[in-house]
Amino acid sequence: MAAEPTLKASDKQGISKKLIPLLKKQHGSATPKLELPVLETILFAICLENHSVDDAQELFDRLKHSFCDLNEMRVSSITELVEVIGDDPEAEHRALRIRSLLQYVFESSFSYDLEQFIRKTQDQAQKFLNKIPHLSHFVHQFTLLQVLGAHVIPADADINQLAVWFGFTSVKSGEEKASDSLKSSVRKSEAALFFYLLRAASSDEKLMKKVIKEIEYSEGENFDLMDAPTRYTNLLAGKASKKKPVAKTTKVAAKTTKKATKKTTGKTAKKTVKKAIPPKPATNKPTKKTAAKTVKKKVVKAKKKTTPTKKSKKK
Structure with missing residues (x-):
């Protein structure tokens, strides 16, 4: 406009x-x-x-x-x-x-x-x-x-x-x-x-x-x-106005700036996508948790085995 x-x-x-x-x-x-x-x-x-x-x-x-x-x-x-x-x-x-x-x-x-x-x-x-x-x-x-x-x-x-x-x-x-x-x-x-x-x-x-x-x-x-x-x-005289209204070029300029911004945003988006790939160390977290669980289970089993031996000695 x-x-x-x-x-x-x-x-x-x-x-x-x-x-x-x-x-x-x-x-x-x-x-x-x-x-x-x-x-x-x-x-x-x-x-x-x-x-x-x-x-x-x-x-x-x-x-x-x-x-x-x-x-x-x-x-x-x-x-x-x-x-x-x-x-x-x-x-x-x-x-x-x-x-x-x-x-x-x-x-x-x-x-x-x-x-x-x-x-x-x-x-x-x-x-x-x-x-x-x-x-x-x-x-x-x-x-x-x-x-x-x-x-x-x-x-x-x-x-x-x-x-x-x-x-x-x-x-x-x-x-x-x-x-x-x-x-x-x-x-x-x-x-x-x-x-x-x-x-x-x-x-x-x-x-x-x-x-x-x-x-x-x-x-x-x-x-x-x-x-x-x-x-x-x-x-x-029946002739249409050949001259376009004032500042018609501003509309074209606006379009070109939009296209330019789209291109630049597209490039930056691609770059950010490459950086946003999740690192490999993140997959090690769940393995630690499973390891901790297995250790706990082993400890519980060991306690159950030792308790009956103490009772038999007292008798």
Whole structure:
């Protein structure tokens, strides 16, 4: 397994500058303008996680039209919300997050107004979001990005896979680590653009099938960020990455060391076996014991013979 990528922020930003034009060319440069109240922005973030922007917008609109208002949405059951969400492997999780969000906001203020959120600092806003049950890290980050314009890059499971394949983060790192690594890869002014480009790319089913296939081929090894632009261009052209993941040779080195240790241990084992042959003197011990036994038997017999002769003399 290759080590965690340890590139400097300046190196990451240099690669990002090369990737952004390529992503723009493939997926467009339009950044959606969401002019929503704070609470609805959080609802939209729940819809956007592991969804394209278009699918998220469709789900968001469907939720709003299926219920009279947010209060009716709040008092609905998880089953009712799942029916509205429709065919989605994460339908129950989304439904739980929606209801938990609305329930928490209503119980804390008896209203659905969160506009005071805008006046909070990033730390204060993060603490507030942490109090809401079941919200994911992605929802937190998207809300901070969209409402406060914070320097963050939200990363869900799909964006995390893309970040792994580019080489921004390691194969075994989670979404939070991917988010932190992506954040240091761009300046604050480019954060929103970079996020939406990653969202668009990670929503491309054809592209992601190839990405996932190459991640599986890597067998747990990390990818080299320095050649990410070239690999991305080749992937779009239908060419498989010829370059293997980072530190693939370490695995071979590990195998050779194992073989070497096996050979050396085999030789030492043979030597120890030769030395471990029991010496001949060890066989003399039982003969001494048998000799001692025979001596004792002779002594006993001699006593038995002498005792009757003494008795006959007295008579």
